[in-house]
Amino acid sequence: MPQYLIYFNQQWVGDHSAEWFAERGPLAEAAVEEIKAAGAYVFAGGLEQDTPIFSADATSGTVLFTDGPYVETKEHLGGMTIVNVPDDETARMWAGKLAVACGWPQEVRRIV
Template sequence: MKQYLISIYQPDGGAPPANIDEIMRELEQLNDEMRAAGAWVFAAGLHAPSTATVLRAKGADVLITDGPYAEGREHIGGFTVIAAADLDEALEWGRRMARIITLPIEVRPLQDG
């Protein structure tokens, strides 16, 4: 089975929705279904982009800067890695997650390593 990254994009700033507890319960139910199906590999939420540290090689030095690599109006707020037979199966898990979270979801295959 191939592995896929399901990224959750959320807008910068803004407060969580009023029904965040319901969303989190439904998301945990989906994670349980993915585990039961053998699809769930790993999931995590991320702190705000302002907590990021970026490292850039410049010649023999490595420059360290605070903040996200790219400024934008959205950032990756969390992700799930799944195992799926093909892209169609991965997209179905992504669709179900998008319906629960109501935020943009990106599904991308991981390179074979």
């Protein structure tokens, strides 16, 4: 059965009050619990925003570790869910439930 990555970029979240986020948390947790109950859950998690970021690059033949993101970009990954489902339509359904629960867009890609 194929696996799908459902994810969002942090910039898609937008600016909201602490109360708004507090209301969304239980909705997102409920959506993940629904995925688990359906037997489609592989992994889910959000990325820490205020922790060290580092990169490992071995393209020169020697591993070089650097602090901070590898590339300068305005968008960065905010969180992800991996589901194990039979088809694109089922992956779409879970992405839709997560988008409603979180209150921001989700993107879906099949994992190869």
